Amino acid sequence: SRSDNESQFAVQHFNSLVAQLGQLGNTIEHNYNCRPMRLEPPLTGICSLVHMDDNQVNGNLLMQLARHNAPTLRTLKVTLGKADNLTQHLQNADGSYVQYPSLCVLELGAYLSWDIEEQEQEQEKEQQQQQLPVFPGATPFPNLRHLSFKGSYPFGDDTPFRGNADTLEYLSMDLYPRVIGIFKERQVFTHDSHPKLQYVSLVFFQTRTRAMLDTDVPYMQTALSIGPNACVRHFAHDIDGSELRFVIPSLDGYTCIQVLSLACMAMDLWDVMALVKALPNLTDLHTIFAKPGTWPSGISNQKLPAYIIANYPRMGGRFRCWRSDLYDADVKVAVKCMLLLALVCPNFDYAAVSSGDCELFMAHMKKIISSNGYRQHATRLRRLLFGGWRNEIPSVRTLRSYY
16 A cells, blocks of 8 residues: 555665664664664664664664674663663673773663652562673773663663773662662772762652661662762652751761752751751752741841841852742742842852742842841842842753753
8 A cells, every 4th residue: 555655665764864874973863753673784883872662672673783883882872661671782692791882871761650659669579570680790881971770770780880980970860779789789889989970860769758867778878979079969859858958967978069959859948058058069959949837936027137147157158049949839938038048148149930930039029128127138139139030040051961
């Protein structure tokens, strides 16, 4: 039929185009909208492979293509339907290991449910599996700079971390007990290891605050030990921000943090002030805004600025940005909190909120700055007004450049 002929032509055209790209050393991308891959004979000289498809046949062919191009690949990004197929590119049919000497970027992932409970159940199921692939003695990625896992960690050992401690700059993955156990047993992250690791993004599962402090499953301790010199950290979890401020100062390896994204955590003014005080190099913070549970007893609104200045010494000499997602929060209260924070943080100039809140945010800020108690600090507070009500600010761009 005409439809079948058109489909056959499209597949032939696609394979012809792939062959040409491979010969040019360019990127090959294949996603779920494409017809099944038929790459014969195997192409060589490819520098970049990007594959998103839950078709197992296509995934197997992609992994075969990766093995054939191991000497030249610099980027490999693979998302498959099942995590247990994500290690096929490391071993040939005869059992010999494959090394990727030029690979700088590796991203491996499996399609995930959007339901958090289902994700946690999958993690638990995966932890109970008897055998996950291990590759004793293999060092497949000696020059890796960017490493990302989306979903389950598909290895039974520390294979992807071997031989690249001096080159790894970026790490993004889920953190759960089995992974923590591997890191501890294999001593993946020890003192002074990974000197170039600057960005760490971790998703915690089953991590209420007390569980995070549990010595049997030391979530936060492990998180902060991963690249102690990392200056950009993104933690995604659901815990109480008021408790976290007591956790971080008690742990080693936190003083280098400059950009901290706690995008799933609600923190109020007192939480943020405690965190800024505990992290001397912190410049940028991203949280969900929480209305303070309590205000100083007997202190009126117009006396709050004087109270804050008198009772809280200047802190956070480097702190410049608090990006706060307001959601259903009272915008007026959020503005007041940010103005009070500016009184004790001399370089805090960027109060970033989502674009939908900007107009109302600015209106409240102008009104509060001109009110009693705040008016005498207007020169200082206007810097916040003119410098940072926008959503697109340097710190946000810094975070996005890593995402």
